[in-house]
Amino acid sequence: MSAPLAVVLALPALGAAAAWRMRSVRVQLALLVGIAVAHLGAVAVLWRAGAAGAAGAVLALDALGLLVLSLVSVLFLAASLYSVSYLLHGTHDEAAARERFVPCLLAFLAAMSFVAASRNLALLWAAIEATTLASAPLIYFYRRPGSLEAAWKYLLICSVGIALALLGTFFLGMAATTAQGTSPGLGFDDLLAIAPSLDARWLRAAFVLVLVGYGTKIGLAPLHTWLPDAHSQAPSPVSALLSGALLNCALLGVLRFLAVCVAAHEAAFAQRLLLVLGLASLLVGAAFLLGQRDYKRLLAYSSVENMGVIAVGLGVAGGATYGALLHVVNHSLVKAALFLLAGNLLRAYGSTVAADVRGARRRLPVTGVLLAVGAFAIGGSPPFGPFVSELAIFFGAMRGSAPWVGVAFAVLLGIAFIGIAGTLLPMLAGDGDEAAAAAVDHAPERAEPLLTLASPAALAAVVVALGIWVPPALDGLLRRAAAALGG
């Protein structure tokens, strides 16, 4: 294992243990930001080194792993910086903050880093389950009945779902065993090498179980029921990580099995299933986006919708696979920015009901502008990043064997856009009730502290840039990752 990879994997875990014993939230926050910076630095070194891990190693990074890890790292730094202001000025229990927030966040980072680097499919499963356990206490950070309910559903539904993914993982182990009883084990590289000789029936059953299992955690409809609750009840920086970083980790679990199916010439079967679940998620997401009254739930349903977009892209395959992976990047960045901005709105207005938020453009000018950018971007409007990736998926579908998929895709995206814009944009307009606004203002000293703006502004800037130009390094990484997935 290379030194930067060791840093990426070990540092957050050590930091979590250290933070757990610290008495001061301020020191914890310094540690959090320090580790976030060091993590991103190590990931940058890994980019320079290229994603060529030793084949057969249990922990190594390939193109797909590096992609997921980079998004985790960037979003974690953004959420950490935001958390500094969130914890120092928030309205929460001091002891809860010290005992849970920073230690669990760092453990969460450690688990997600292991997901990205796992080359053994059983270890990958263990790491994905660990992400659930590290993030559940963060969801009920505020001990309200609602957040407790959300955390319970999250724990139980995701644990049960993921147990099915472990069964699917063992099914793949069965598919790889020969009649003489010899087996290469569950190493990803070993399985890819013998993929053409895998037992087709067990492989197909394995993919179904894994898609249902990890699909629960990705939030693919109809397995998404826990997601709007968990993502809307969690503190805003945690919501940003759940939607932006964690969903990709669960997706990586499915992508590993998709790669095995592609290598085993069973791609068509896997892609058909992805297409069905993807369209179902798009449909459910779009339906619940229309007329959604709670703006944090709106963002959560938008995640269901966008995971649907990605699944459709993977199901269409061909050129759409590249679009799906680019959409993973775009969705993560925009959604994280939007959840952080939702945190600013929640702090200023004290409500997650969209109708309670009026005149945000005047009262929170920077947040307002960024929110408008985010709303158009996540809705798939040009000239932002998601437009480019959704267009690539659309063209892939129209050129493919079933153009009706492309038509349905475009129509559902249009409905989703109406839902998002119809809820978020009215929040910006109007004068707002100044008297009521003053009464609920939790941050009288300064309406928009710099640390609550820096992260979403930086993320939004990247999304704007990605709408115009995909850097060659990222383009190359996406192409290599797509090549292994039938793209």
Add this chain to the structure above:
Amino acid sequence: MSGAADFLLAALTVTALYAVATSRLAACVRASALQGFILAALPLALEWRDGLAPPSPHVLVLAFGALAIKAVAIPALLLRSIRAAGVRREVEPMASLHISILGAAALVALAFWIAGQMVPPFRLPSRLLVPVAVANVLLGFLLVVARRQAVTQVVGYLVLENGVFVFGLGLASHQPIAVELSVLLDVLVGVFVMGIAINHISQAFDHIDTTALASLRE
């Protein structure tokens, strides 16, 4: 050929059926503890079916891990949660319990049918292995969806996970022991976190009936 292993696998299914059939929470948790003991003995029985060779260190570590985590630590955590919550019985009326027993019998039959469809590519140490694994997965799922008490739902998750564990034992090649232990450890930490959540639920609502957890809707 594998009398001991077959006996243990049958006992595992009977224990899962007992967990479905009882309305007392403590009995349900003890059933999961009994499953833990059976799972600790099972790798030894599967390994020893040839008779002579002593068990490998790998199998010993796995058996001991299952014993410590599934038979001792997890049931202790759940029994503590039951005491803290002061709840002893499932609140459902008995009629529903009868229906779930009938459902459980149907699920066991379904498990054997599924196992008949999925022919393993090689000779498994016991022919009961696949049907028993699938039966436990299905029975665990039944407990999760058909019960209202949080503790029973956790036992359902454990029964389901035990089914998956049994299937893992049937694989020809063992995983690196670190991987197997991390899977076991995940389950322990999972139940630990669930136990904390149950304690918070009983503090917030004064009971652990999860049907009360339904305020988040559209």
